[in-house]
Amino acid sequence: MNDASRTSPDSPPLSPSVPPTLQWLGTPHTGYLRLLDQTQLPLQCRFRDCRRVEDVAEAIRSLRVRGAPAIGVAAAYGVVLGLQAVRKAHADAWRSAADAAAERLAATRPTAVNLFWAVDRVRKVAHDAAASPPDERLQRAWHEAKTIEEEDRAMCAAIGRHGRDLMPDRGGVLTHCNAGSLATAGDGTALAVIYAAVAAGKQLHVYVDETRPLLQGARLTAWELLQREIPATLIVDSAAAWVMQEGRVQVIITGADRIAANGDTANKIGTYMLAQLAHTHAIPFYVAAPSSTFDLTRNDGRDIPIERRAAEEVTEGFGRRTAPRDIDVYNPAFDVTPAELIRGIITERGVISPVEPENIRQVIGQSS
C-alpha cells in the first residue's frame, strides 16, 4: 500500500472520500449543523441535522458525535444555534440564551474538557457582542465557532507533524477507541500521527482494539483505516496483551479526553490497561491530544470526573440482550492513566516528554 505518491515526507495528507464528521451548512443566521451519525457506522453513512441546542445536546449525549475535539466543535456550533433562536432579543435575553445553551451543552458529558472550553469561548464572544446589532453579534458568535473548527483542523495537522517521527519506520501500532477524523474536525489526534507517518513513507500496521462497550475501534477506527487503505487488524480488547507478548506491537498511541496538570490522562476505558501492559512489555505509550485537552485546574487524575454510562451499553450493546436481566453492571466510560506510564504527549504545540508538570506548563502555559 506504500505507492510512490505516499512516500515523500512532503506529500499532502491522504484525502480519502470520507464524509466530514461535522459541517455548518448555510449562513450563520439560518444555517444548521450537519453531523455524520456515528452510531450508524460502519453499516450506514447517515447524517443528522441539528437546528436547535437540544438536537446537539442529544447528539453528544447519545454519541452520534463523539471524540473530545469533535464534541468541542459541535458544542460551539450548538451555542450558535441557541443564539439564532433569540436573534433579535435584547442584550440581556441574548446573554441569558448564550448561558443557557452553554450550560445545557456542558451538561451532556462530564469528562472531555474540550466541551467546556469550546462552549465558553463562544459564550464569551456572545457576551462581549451582546450590545452589537443582531446580525453582527450572531456573525461574531458563529465566527468563533468556525474558528474553533478551523483551529481544530490545523491542530490535527500539527499533531501529525510532531508525532510522525515518534513512529517506527516499520512495525505495529496499537490504538484504542477512535482518535481519528471521526473524533475531530480534521485528521484526528492519535490517527493523525499514524496518517502523517504513513504519508512520510513509514510502513505501519495498525492493531485496532474493538473498544467495548460501544465498539468505536471496530466500527469507526477500522472504517477510517480501510477508507485510507492503511493495513489494519481488528482484535478484541483483551487480546491486546497477547499481541504485545507476540511482538506484533512496537508502539501504542491513543487520544485523550482530559489531561491534568501533572499529565495524568483520562481517556476511553481500557487506556489504562494498555499503558500498564505497554510498560510491562517495554513498548512506548503515547497520547496525542490538543492543548485544549489539558485542564490545569486539576492537579492530578484523581480530580477528573469519570462518566459512568448506562448498563445497557454493556448488556444490550448489539441490538439484543447478551447478559442476564438482573446482573449488576459497572460501566465507567473512561479511566485515568498515570503520567509516569506515558512516554510523551503529542500536542499541536510540540511533544511533551518526559510527561512532568514543568514540561506541561512550558508547552501549555496559561493559555489553556
Add this chain to the structure above:
Amino acid sequence: MNDASRTSPDSPPLSPSVPPTLQWLGTPHTGYLRLLDQTQLPLQCRFRDCRRVEDVAEAIRSLRVRGAPAIGVAAAYGVVLGLQAVRKAHADAWRSAADAAAERLAATRPTAVNLFWAVDRVRKVAHDAAASPPDERLQRAWHEAKTIEEEDRAMCAAIGRHGRDLMPDRGGVLTHCNAGSLATAGDGTALAVIYAAVAAGKQLHVYVDETRPLLQGARLTAWELLQREIPATLIVDSAAAWVMQEGRVQVIITGADRIAANGDTANKIGTYMLAQLAHTHAIPFYVAAPSSTFDLTRNDGRDIPIERRAAEEVTEGFGRRTAPRDIDVYNPAFDVTPAELIRGIITERGVISPVEPENIRQVIGQSS
C-alpha cells in the same frame, strides 16, 4: 446474601435449580447425550440431544458445550455414541469405530487437552473390551465415560475445598470466561472455589469480565452467579485493569485449557492480560483446573497449540455486523500465561504453589 444456612464451613454446597450442563439419558445401548445449549444462554434454556458422534462434534465445535472439563465428558460420551452404531460389529470394526469416533472428536478443538485425555480413556477401554460380548463391551465403554463424568464432579468439589482457603474472608474476586457449572459436570473449577468459599461464610463480590468475543462471562458466569445469589458485577474486559487500580479486586481466579510441564497455562484470550495486570497491582492470580488439564509432554507454553477462530465471532458476534466488511481480524481463542505470574494452581489433588516443574511433577506425577 449470607443467610444463616450458608455460614457454616460444613454446609453443603449451594444447590440451585441450575439445569445440568450435560447428562446421559437412557441405557448405554439406546441412550443419548443431552447438552444444555450454551449458545442460547442466558436468554433461553434449550437442550441439544446428541445421538451420533457428529452431533457431539458439532456441539463442541460450535461451543454449545464448552469449558475444558465439560468438553472432555461430552467427548467421552461421544465415543460411546460412535460405538452404539457398531454395537454388534466384529472386534476389528468395533475398534475402528472407537478410533474413528475418537479422532473425529479430537479434531474439534485443538487447545483444551482434557478432550484428548477423555476420548483416549474411552477408546482404550473399548479396545480392551473389543472381544467381549456386544452388550458387555458397550456397557464397559459407557461406564468409562460415566466414570469420567463422576470423577469430574468429585474433582470440582475437591478443587473447591482446596481453593476456598485462598480466598479472602471479604473482598472482590475477579474472574474471566466461565469456569463454573457450565464448564464442568460439577460445580466448576474457578467458580467452585468461589462457591466453596461462600458456602464457608466468606463474603465475596465477584467481578465478571464479559469475555469477548463470545461473552462467556456476560452470558454464562453472570447467569450462574445470579442463580446462586452470589453478588456479582459485570464489566467489559478492558475495565479489569481499572477495577484493580480502584482497589475493588483482592484476588483473581480463572480456569485453564492446558497447562505445560513448567506451569505455563493456556486459557481464554484475556487471561494473560489479567495475570500481567495482577502482577502490576500486587494481586494474587490463581488458576483452578483438574490434573487432566496438565500436558506434561509440553515443556512450556510455546509448545501449546493456540486455536484461532473465525473473524465473524468478533465482527458479527451479536446477530448483526459491527465492523466493516473488509477488515482483517486476528481472533486467537486462547493465550498463554507464564508460570511465574501464577501464584498457585488449584487442582483436585491439592494446590501447586509456587508453580514450578518440581512441584507440578510431585502433585501431578505420571498419571496424567
